[in-house]
Amino acid sequence: MPDLQKYTRYLERIWETQWLTNGGEFHEQFEERLRLYLGVEHLNLLVNGTIALLVALQALRINGGEVITTPFTFPATPHVLYWNNIRPVFCDIEKDTMTIDPVQIEKHITPDTKAILAVHVYGNPCDVEAIDSIAQKHGLYVIYDAAHAFGVKVHGRSLLEYGDISALSFHATKLFSSIEGGALVSHSHKQKERIRFLRNFGIANEEHVIGPGINGKMNEFQACFGLLHLDVVDKEIEKRHQLTDLYRKKLANLDGIRCLKDILHVKHNYAYLPILIDQDAYGIGRDRVYAILKECNIMTRKYFHPLCSNYPCYAALPSSIHSNLPVAHRISNEVLCLPLYGELAPSTVEDVCKIIQEIPNTL
Ligand SMILES: Cc1ncc(COP(=O)(O)O)c(C=O)c1O
Missing domain, CATH: 3.90.1150.10 (Aspartate Aminotransferase, domain 1)
Structure with missing residues (x-):
């Protein structure tokens, strides 16, 4: 747990401003500090890791067909496919890292395959290079469930930089926590903006709702907790x-x-x-x-x-x-x-x- 006195000071500030959610000052600070800590260019906070995965699929406009994934994961991974009307196609894993086995992926590819949803299990990096070359060859998206991979680097580079989008979880049981929480790491300003709208019902401004978004916003209480957890x-x-x-x-x-x-x-x-x-x-x-x-x-x-x-x-x-x-x-x-x-x-x-x-x- 982070320092209670410090958390109390943050709570006092919340009571002072009475700003509880919808992109408050702590949310903005946390998003930026986390981005710098993780060494990534484009990061959006979300309310939890499951909604982050759901939004990742919507951000890439994957809402049907098949996605190749691993059966050796937390229920959220295949469930977000189901909730996006996508059929999960389970692929075997590699015995040492326990991540999806790239050698087995290609045999599962059909004309309906849209993407590969791989999981960095226990923070062990998937074989990102092999997955990337299969995806490029077949024109597939790659989403990484990086719920376990907070802070992991490969050759000095954030593991979150691989694939089209990576999803993090900051659930209370995770190494790094904001009580409940999550984030998406994407690779363009445009994608980051799309995720920003998707997590807020698709609302662009008071007059315009630009698409079917969801409520995926992190609140100020979570953001404060996350900010303090970053220190430790x-x-x-x-x-x-x-x-x-x-x-x-x-x-x-x-x-x-x-x-x-x-x-x-x-x-x-x-x-x-x-x-x-x-x-x-x-x-x-x-x-x-x-x-x-x-x-x-x-x-x-x-x-x-x-x-x-x-x-x-x-x-x-x-x-x-x-x-x-x-x-x-x-x-x-x-x-x-x-x-x-x-x-x-x-x-x-x-x-x-x-x-x-x-x-x-x-x-
Ligand atoms: C591999 C994996 N994916 C997704 C999730 C879902 O994250 P959350 O609990 O933040 O919704 C978790 C853990 O909870 C997880 O371990």
């Missing part, structure tokens, strides 16, 4: 980096447990700590590890399980068939996200790792 996010990333190193060191050489590795030339944000549990090598499977840790009052997350392709609303799609998604199924059954937050004590990380080390000996 670097420290949070640094603490999570140290805790990640500790987890990786303690869990190294443990049969059947795999941690992710840092990728060369990537500045990671250490937002999550996923491990993969290979039941044959470790002795027991992910679900039992989850239950044992829970009994010890250690709350982990099966993130992402179930796969989106298994939700009843998508299970009947041809691309949801198990044989199309073997890697996603395996990873979804093996993955477990361990506790990770700046205030987590290193000694607690050691305790968690000790339990994981000892489980096979108790079988």
Whole structure:
């Protein structure tokens, strides 16, 4: 949480001006400071990451046909397609980064394909170069769900610069938060202006509504929270980096447990700590590890399980068939996200790792 006294001072200012939403002073400050922090040219704030994704599709005028996406993601990713009357086409993922596998994308392209909606899962960059060349070859848009990728850089450049539009989430559970919140990063002034209208019902001025927009505006309370969180996010990333190193060191050489590795030339944000549990090598499977840790009052997350392709609303799609998604199924059954937050004590990380080390000996 940001400093409460500072937040209170911002609240006093809101009470003074009585400006609560619709592009207030804190909104404008936050939009600009965030843009500079992330090192991008064109950024619009939105009320949350889901509306940001919805608006991204509308900004690109994609509201029908098919979009190729990943089943290994949060429900919002395929749901925004559904809400835009688009059929999700699920593509398998790559086993090391858990992002969409570019080698598998082309086989899903049909005359109805409009775009690729890829997710930088856990902040791991998708293979942006390969996705870009497939999109160029077939004339497709690329949208990145960058909900996990706050501050991630590749070769010193913001990951958000890739694709046509990237969508961020600042939900309370994210590394960086404005309570609820989100943003879109686009690549032209024209696109930024279009998004600005779309997030405000399409209202251009008192006399003109230029298109069918939505209410996607961030309010002043969220903007203040985000502004203050920007002051502390670097420290949070640094603490999570140290805790990640500790987890990786303690869990190294443990049969059947795999941690992710840092990728060369990537500045990671250490937002999550996923491990993969290979039941044959470790002795027991992910679900039992989850239950044992829970009994010890250690709350982990099966993130992402179930796969989106298994939700009843998508299970009947041809691309949801198990044989199309073997890697996603395996990873979804093996993955477990361990506790990770700046205030987590290193000694607690050691305790968690000790339990994981000892489980096979108790079988
Ligand atoms: C990958 C992914 N996409 C989209 C979202 C939706 O963002 P929000 O909760 O801000 O609407 C989330 C998380 O909440 C997410 O993890």
